[in-house]
Amino acid sequence: SERHVISTFGPASGSAPSEALAQRVRGPYEVHDVSPVEYRVFLLGGQLLYNRAAPEQHLEPLLSGDLRTQLGQRVDVPCLPTEDGYSAQQWRMFETFYTAYNPNVIVFGVPRDEAALVNGLPRSSSPSLNLALEAAREYCTKNLIQLVLFTEAQLPPDLMAVLKKAESKDLPLLVAGVDESPMDLSKRLADTIAPLLKAQKAKKA
Numbered sequence: 001s002e003r004h005v006i007s008t009f010g011p012a013s014g015s016a017p018s019e020a021l022a023q024r025v026r027g028p029y030e031v032h033d034v035s036p037v038e039y040r041v042f043l044l045g046g047q048l049l050y051n052r053a054a055p056e057q058h059l060e061p062l063l064s065g066d067l068r069t070q071l072g073q074r075v076d077v078p079c080l081p082t083e084d085g086y087s088a089q090q091w092r093m094f095e096t097f098y099t100a101y102n103p104n105v106i107v108f109g110v111p112r113d114e115a116a117l118v119n120g121l122p123r124s125s126s127p128s129l130n131l132a133l134e135a136a137r138e139y140c141t142k143n144l145i146q147l148v149l150f151t152e153a154q155l156p157p158d159l160m161a162v163l164k165k166a167e168s169k170d171l172p173l174l175v176a177g178v179d180e181s182p183m184d185l186s187k188r189l190a191d192t193i194a195p196l197l198k199a200q201k202a203k204k205a
C-alpha cells in the first residue's frame with residue numbers, strides 16, 4: 001500500500017516509491033529494471049556510502065566497469081536510491097520491493113552513519129544490525145545468492161564488531177579506508193566479487 005511505501009522510504013523520497021512499485025532503480029547513468037541479465041550485483045547501504053563524489057565516481061558505474069573488464073560481460077549493478085540508508089531499512093526495502101531482481105551477489109553495505117540519531121535516538125544498534133544481517137544471510141542462503149559485507153573504517157567499533165564476527169571464508173568483509181579513492185575501492189570490490197559471480201554462475205547452471 002502507499003502508506004507502507006512511504007513508511008519504508010521516508011517522506012522526502014521523491015519518485016523512489018513509485019519507481020519501486022514499478023520495480024525500477026534509478027542510477028547515475030541508467031535506470032535498472034528486472035530484465036534477466038548474465039550477472040547482477042545489488043548494492044545496499046544508501047547513496048552516502050556509494051556515491052562518493054561526482055557521478056562518474058559513483059561506485060555503481062565504476063564497479064560495473066571493473067567487473068565487465070574481469071568477466072568480459074556486462075554486469076548490472078543496481079544501487080538503492082536511498083540517500084541516507086541504514087541496514088534494517090535497506091534490507092526491508094530490498095525484501096519488500098526488489099527480490100525480483102534475483103541478483104547473483106548482494107553487497108550488504110553498512111554506512112559509517114548506521115546509528116545516526118533520529119529524534120534523539122540512534123536509528124540502529126549492534127542487535128538491530130545483527131538482526132538485519134541474519135535476515136539477509138538466511139534469504140541469500142535460501143536463494144543461492146552470495147552475500148558480501150561492505151563498510152567504512154569510520155564505522156563505530158561496536159557495529160564493526162558485528163561485521164567482523166560475521167566475516168568468514170564464505171562471507172567476505174571489505175572496509176573502505178578513510179582516504180581510499182572510489183576507483184581503488186571499486187577495484188577491491190571487483191576483485192572480491194568477480195570470482196563469486198563466476199562460482200555463482202557455475203552453481204546456477
